[in-house]
Amino acid sequence: MIEEQSQNLSNKVINKQAWSLVALLSIRFPQTFGPYCTTNGAVRVPMLKIGIHADLHAALPEIHPRIIQRALLMHTTTEAYQASCVENAARVDLEGAVTGYVTADVAAQAANALNRRAQ
Numbered sequence: 845m846i847e848e849q850s851q852n853l854s855n856k857v858i859n860k861q862a863w864s865l866v867a868l869l870s871i872r873f874p875q876t877f878g879p880y881c882t883t884n885g886a887v888r889v890p891m892l893k894i895g896i897h898a899d900l901h902a903a904l905p906e907i908h909p910r911i912i913q914r915a916l917l918m919h920t921t922t923e924a925y926q927a928s929c930v931e932n933a934a935r936v937d938l939e940g941a942v943t944g945y946v947t948a949d950v951a952a953q954a955a956n957a958l959n960r961r962a963q
Contacts, residue, residue: 862914865907869915875940879924889928891935893943903938923961929954
């Protein structure tokens with residue numbers, strides 16, 4: 845019982861720190877973690893480079909890897925991120941440089957996640 849409570853507290857602390865990190869990332873790397881509006885006014889969120897967690901570990905060595913992983917999970921499961929995840933959308937690194945593109949399979953997974961969310 846005590847171990848379970850300790851684990852829950854630990855997850856609460858991790859979540860709180862991860863949300864703080866999400867905010868920090870949008871300030872420190874706005875070209876990668878900040879949403880932008882397209883010409884038609886739609887909000888688009890840049891797709892993250894595959895393996896960007898390693899870049900974040902290198903850029904922010906003082907942040908525990910679990911916090912980085914949780915922050916990335918929180919960021920990539922938002923409705924805005926998933927709606928922006930369309931086939932051939934550019935994937936970017938921390939500087940905003942294109943490193944690849946979203947595949948049809950990944951875009952389909954995001955569309956399915958959005959559909960489940962809407963139900």
